[in-house]
Amino acid sequence: MLNNKNVVWHDHRVSKEDRLKLKHQKPCILWFTGLSGSGKSTIANAVEAKLYELKKHTYLLDGDNIRIGLNKGLTFSDEDRVENIRRIGEVSKFFIDAGIIVLTAFISPFKKDRDMARDLVDGDEFVEIFVDAPLEICEQRDPKGLYKKARTGKIKKFTGISSPYERPEKAELHIKTDQMDIEESVDIIMKYLERKGY
Structure with missing residues (x-):
């Protein structure tokens, strides 16, 4: 096992400030959280x-895509969900250092994990976006057929059914996708980003 005393952070000649000057933008993590089927990925893609279009440097980290590669092998146990989000938080931090606006679309059901990701960056570099839709609406949408499988016991520990989702208490943005369409949702987010100087 590697001794942590042998691991030392190596400073870069090109600083975060240098990268920001080059990109002419303020980096942030747009952390989309919500139940499966709430519209996280759809809205994140549209944003x-x-x-x-505004020539901003971005990258979108999507839950399924990450589990195919970086987090391949992680299960949906509570422990692996924590590790899944920990890794996403750390990767997102690198994007912030690179001066990128990073969008993450993950259920991220546990408040402490979202707080952990928030604490990795400066206060104004984390924007929690609660993509909210009632469970019954998410089940009606069920784009991947996951709720049906969860209800029949084919998927264990499914968020909203047999595993909890801890709703954000102080999200910067609360998008209710049962009450507004994609364009309205995107407009709210874009106006927020403009107002805050991103």
Whole structure:
């Protein structure tokens, strides 16, 4: 096992400030959280497209895509969910250091894990976006058929059914996708980013 005393942070000649000057933007993590089927990935994709139109440097980390590669092998146990989000938080921190606006679309059901990700960066570099839809609406949408499998016992520990989702208490943005369409949701987020100087 590697002794942590042998691991030393190596400073870079090009600083975070240098990268920010080059990109002419303020980096942040747009952390989309909510139940499966609430619209996280859809809205995150639409927001990234808008930012791209504005010539902003972005990258979208999506739950399923990350589990195919970086987090391949992690299960949906509580312990592995914590590790999944820990890794995403650390990767997102690198993107912030690179001067990128990073969008993350993860259920991230546990408040302490979202707080952990928030604590990795400066206070104004983390924007929690609660993509909220009632469970019954998410089940009606069920784009991947996961709720049906969870209800029949084929998926254990499924968030909202057999595993809890801890709703954000102080999210910077609260998007209710049962009450507004994608365009309205994106507009709220973009206006917030403009107002805050991102």
